[in-house]
Amino acid sequence: MSTELANQKVRNIKVDLDKCNGCRSCEIACSAFHAKPKYSSINPARSRIRVTMDLLNDEYVPIRATDYTKAGCDGRRTYTIRGKEYSECSFCGTVCPTRDLFKEPDSGLPLKCDMCEDEKEPLCVQACPRGVLTCEEIDAVQEEVKLDDMELGMRSLIDKFGSKKVADTYNRMTKKG
Numbered sequence: 001m002s003t004e005l006a007n008q009k010v011r012n013i014k015v016d017l018d019k020c021n022g023c024r025s026c027e028i029a030c031s032a033f034h035a036k037p038k039y040s041s042i043n044p045a046r047s048r049i050r051v052t053m054d055l056l057n058d059e060y061v062p063i064r065a066t067d068y069t070k071a072g073c074d075g076r077r078t079y080t081i082r083g084k085e086y087s088e089c090s091f092c093g094t095v096c097p098t099r100d101l102f103k104e105p106d107s108g109l110p111l112k113c114d115m116c117e118d119e120k121e122p123l124c125v126q127a128c129p130r131g132v133l134t135c136e137e138i139d140a141v142q143e144e145v146k147l148d149d150m151e152l153g154m155r156s157l158i159d160k161f162g163s164k165k166v167a168d169t170y171n172r173m174t175k176k177g
């Protein structure tokens with residue numbers, strides 16, 4: 001993947017886990033903001049932030065979707081937090097083929113947090129009633145060139161079906177007459 005060095009500021013969202021009560025307002029706001037047209041629907045399955053919950057232990061962890069990967073990792077570690085075991089996957093934001101999280105439910109295409117960059121403050125941060133999420137600007141020593149939604153989707157389709165099939169389908173669909 002191509003990268004560029006850039007000494008610039010990028011957005012980061014800090015999470016204060018102790019304040020989270022699992023209300024899922026962040027999921028609702030994110031899914032509504034990214035609906036097409038904007039705010040036309042609410043579906044947490046389309047949200048780019050998901051709250052991992054353990055209701056019995058009253059523990060909630062908001063996770064934002066990060067990069068797409070075409071292969072699941074081999075690190076299946078387990079964490080014990082206050083006596084309860086959690087799979088490493090529960091806290092991972094990577095869009096990977098071994099689970100359904102952060103995939104657009106109809107198409108299966110990856111969803112990635114875009115930090116709501118056109119907005120003054122990310123929607124999940126605005127929607128959180130308990131101040132769990134805080135947006136800050138940090139130095140980006142090495143910033144990866146961001147793939148836009150279309151490139152991310154194309155890459156996922158090519159990984160799934162192969163470039164020839166994707167190209168053939170594109171040619172068939174765009175053929176006139």
Ligand code: SF4
Pocket residue numbers: 029030033047048049064065112113114115116122123124125
């Ligand atoms: S920053 Fe924006 S895109 Fe990312 S999780 Fe929050 S609302 Fe969703």
Ligand code: SF4
Pocket residue numbers: 019020021022023024025026027051060062127128129130131132133
């Ligand atoms: S909106 Fe805030 S309190 Fe509610 S689940 Fe999301 S991070 Fe937690």
